[in-house]
Amino acid sequence: MGGSYRTGPWYFTTGYAMNKRRNALMAQDARLIGAYWGSEANGGFQPGDSSKRQLLQLGVGYQITPKLNLGMHYYQAKQSGSVSAAFNNKADFVVAVADYAFSKRTDAYMGVDHTRVRGGAGSYIEKTASGELVRNRAGITIGLRHRF
Numbered sequence: 549m550g551g552s553y554r555t556g557p558w559y560f561t562t563g564y565a566m567n568k569r570r571n572a573l574m575a576q577d578a579r580l581i582g583a584y585w586g587s588e589a590n591g592g593f594q595p596g597d598s599s600k601r602q603l604l605q606l607g608v609g610y611q612i613t614p615k616l617n618l619g620m621h622y623y624q625a626k627q628s629g630s631v632s633a634a635f636n637n638k639a640d641f642v643v644a645v646a647d648y649a650f651s652k653r654t655d656a657y658m659g660v661d662h663t664r665v666r667g668g669a670g671s672y673i674e675k676t677a678s679g680e681l682v683r684n685r686a687g688i689t690i691g692l693r694h695r696f
Contacts, residue, residue: 550605559609561621566602568629598636599629617647630668637667645689653696659689 550563607621623641630636645659663685665671672681 557611559607559611559619561605561607561609563605564603566600568600569598597630597632597634598627600627602626602628615649617649618645619647620644627667630670632668634668635670637665637671639663639665654692654694656692657690660686661689662686 549565550561552559552561554560602625604624605621607619609617609619611617621641621643623639623643625639625641626637628636641661641663643659643661645657647655647657649655663673665673665683672683673685674682676682
């Protein structure tokens with residue numbers, strides 16, 4: 549569920565999502581749900597025995613010129629329902645992006661982001677080669693996009 553509002557050069561967005569998982573599934577359903585819920589690339593959420601995820605999103609954009617747009621988004625996620633409590637956790641994501649349009653179909657973009665995960669023992673983004681748990685991460689994205 550979400551919404552947006554535009555006024556002049558400003559653009560505001562918000563959204564909320566929730567999904568639940570039943571831990572007693574038929575084998576084929578368990579494989580599909582497991583693929584969706586179970587990877588270290590899943591926003592820092594290891595599935596464990598958790599059963600519910602919620603996501604809140606807030607964003608703002610500003611069209612500086614007809615060719616240059618800046619945007620910033622904040623996401624707060626919560627995973628709960630872990631009987632062991634090891635997989636109950638929260639995560640915060642902040643993303644800032646600049647986009648420059650060369651034409652109607654071609655643009656260049658640059659973004660920076662930061663992710664922070666906290667909670668039970670199953671709350672991490674990834675494991676290092678030595679087995680340490682990573683709970684914070686920053687990243688940079690630079691790209692050129694052409695729409696066909």
